[in-house]
Amino acid sequence: NAGVTQTPKFQVLKTGQSMTLQCAQDMNHNSMYWYRQDPGMGLRLIYYSASEGTTDKGEVPNGYNVSRLNKREFSLRLESAAPSQTSVYFCASRRVGNQETQYFGPGTRLLVL
């Protein structure tokens, strides 16, 4: 049981390049999330997926796209990276019930030059 996994762990991009961040969970959760965290700040929701086949915008969706490939996988794509997208990106899956819990992946550290 690996929980939530993310790839890559670290990436450097040049302005205008594109990339996809991968996320997978093996806990059979319906809901998955993408957050970004800037230094010294809280987490801001980019996109979420309540179930397979559905996605919705969070607080800061501009410049990003997502795909919920299946129940396990939720990817985040930067079509044309900008320095303002330099951040740490966390994927999470959510267990719903009496104890609302989000399980986070280890994060992807992205530097856009």
Place this chain on the structure above:
Amino acid sequence: GQSLEQPSEVTAVEGAIVQINCTYQTSGFYGLSWYQQHDGGAPTFLSYNGLDGLEETGRFSSFLSRSDSYGYLLLQELQMKDSASYFCAVSDYGQNFVFGPGTRLSVLP
């Protein structure tokens, strides 16, 4: 919209008790969660309050008052390893989550 407020920093000594407050303004409210994050690490779940009152999990307790839009995390018998950032987060009836700015706790020997 939703906004949360937390103190930016708290300092305490080993063995002490510390309380981290969280106030929120939301258009919809389902529950209040608390997460811990060590430097360079991922957030990990600590506690959840869906109803008013106190929830206890070992050395950690969390409290919620819906009528006051207020909650707190109580950490007892502080240990050095508790030095970390602590975030409150509000979920609404949909799937949206909003995290607070975080409180950095420093535990001194």
